[in-house]
Amino acid sequence: MVACGCAPDPAPTSLMPQPPAAFAALRHRNFRLLWSGQLVSMAGSMMQNAAILWQVSLLAAPAHRGVALGMVGMVRILPIITFSIVSGVVADALDRRRLMLVTQTGMALSALALAALEFSGSRLLWPVYVLAAISAAFGTFDGPARQSLTATLVPRDELPNAIGLMTTMFQVASVLGPAVGGLVIASAGVAWCYATNAASFLCVIVAVLAMRDVPVAAAHERARVSWAAAREGLAFVFGAPLIRSTMLLDFFATFFASATALLPMVATDLLHVGARGYGLLSAAPSAGALVAAVALAPMVPAIRRRGALLLWAVALYGAATVGFGFARDFTLAFVFLALTGAADTVSMVLRNIIRQLATPDTMRGRMTSVNMIFFMGGPQLGELEAGLFAQAFGVVASVVSGGVGCLLAVGWVAARTPSLRRYVREDAAVTGRDSAA
Numbered sequence: 001m002v003a004c005g006c007a008p009d010p011a012p013t014s015l016m017p018q019p020p021a022a023f024a025a026l027r028h029r030n031f032r033l034l035w036s037g038q039l040v041s042m043a044g045s046m047m048q049n050a051a052i053l054w055q056v057s058l059l060a061a062p063a064h065r066g067v068a069l070g071m072v073g074m075v076r077i078l079p080i081i082t083f084s085i086v087s088g089v090v091a092d093a094l095d096r097r098r099l100m101l102v103t104q105t106g107m108a109l110s111a112l113a114l115a116a117l118e119f120s121g122s123r124l125l126w127p128v129y130v131l132a133a134i135s136a137a138f139g140t141f142d143g144p145a146r147q148s149l150t151a152t153l154v155p156r157d158e159l160p161n162a163i164g165l166m167t168t169m170f171q172v173a174s175v176l177g178p179a180v181g182g183l184v185i186a187s188a189g190v191a192w193c194y195a196t197n198a199a200s201f202l203c204v205i206v207a208v209l210a211m212r213d214v215p216v217a218a219a220h221e222r223a224r225v226s227w228a229a230a231r232e233g234l235a236f237v238f239g240a241p242l243i244r245s246t247m248l249l250d251f252f253a254t255f256f257a258s259a260t261a262l263l264p265m266v267a268t269d270l271l272h273v274g275a276r277g278y279g280l281l282s283a284a285p286s287a288g289a290l291v292a293a294v295a296l297a298p299m300v301p302a303i304r305r306r307g308a309l310l311l312w313a314v315a316l317y318g319a320a321t322v323g324f325g326f327a328r329d330f331t332l333a334f335v336f337l338a339l340t341g342a343a344d345t346v347s348m349v350l351r352n353i354i355r356q357l358a359t360p361d362t363m364r365g366r367m368t369s370v371n372m373i374f375f376m377g378g379p380q381l382g383e384l385e386a387g388l389f390a391q392a393f394g395v396v397a398s399v400v401s402g403g404v405g406c407l408l409a410v411g412w413v414a415a416r417t418p419s420l421r422r423y424v425r426e427d428a429a430v431t432g433r434d435s436a437a
Contacts, residue, residue, distance in 0.1 A: 025162035030211045031153040037207030038146075039169045041104070044200030046177025047184070048111060050282045051193035052132055054185055054275065055118070057264035059125050065265060066395075068125065070387020075129040077381055079137035080372060088369025089229045091144035092362060097208050100149065103142035104201045104208075110135035111198035118191035144368040151356055151364055152215045163352045168293035171345060174286030182279015233366025236359075243358060243367065245417035246310070246351045247374040249410065253314045253347075254378035255385065256405030262386055265395050271330050281330075281337060288338030289345040296349055303350075307423030310350040311414050316343040318406030325399030354423065 026032050060068030114131050154162045267278035320339035327333040359367045390398040
């Protein structure tokens, strides 16, 4: 971390009650503000994601719904590919809090525009795609700024706990968002999902404004907005086997095993459960993820063989996706989706810990922006691949083949990166090189 002459927060005195070890990072006021604001905002964003897929499935011609749903992923990935590298440099060069105020405001305005479009009674698909792309563009700049800021709000030895808590928050929001979204869609309509999401961004804006004494890197330690800084970030990421391999693992797993875009078709055509059932299925992965996150939080510091556990978690994710593809009962489908969420949470926490501990603060925004291509690009491109495959061969074939592809990707990454298989808690550096992943 950058030495900046100020601590993230004053250390609590012995007279102050101490939180349990599983929630230790929440004793820092600034982290607590961001965590709570993100909880509300992320729930709204997950509600909007589910609403967009549902709206597109209603507006698209029945014969082309698979492609139309897959296009949601395409329009979201284009801004990520276009701006991700630049966004990381910007996060390392500018005040991360001010950058977040801009990005959160932009995403709120995009959600308001979606609400206004739906309230107007429009039956056009292209404005939905355009606004989804604009929101993704703001999100591309928000991610590196937010994750880099988070890492400066707690001491380094509490960073794994903070990452676990952020993951728990994300999963709670991912459960609440789609589940509530399904109820709102059924009772009030898609437009109110968008309006609610727009209001939720105010929670993060207020939290960021309320922070005090946030560590800021000295001017000479900040990156300059230049292609040289971008190349420096790329060289750092791809020169570190552990960071590189975890990103590739993330990308291939989510690319092949992304069944989210097909949930409207599964809910209506295969399981016949309607909007409420769709909302529950959308929340199922996050329900499993929440259970895993709560159970994992107190155990993270004690996990020693982090690399092996990461690989097994992604393998379980692929296997559960195959099970979901064959499920014809709503309860069984829900369980398999919940298993994908639980496995993905274990994987997510371990990936983030490995990367964040191995990255200096001056490089954190650029590392996060490169990771964004893998973390967000995999699911979005996977949605397009799943939609096209479903259009050609059917929903079941698309989901099952994706799960099998995920399993093959895990085996390939494990074979190509021995350092990941051997990675244990005590490993702190990733400067060594091994077989390219």
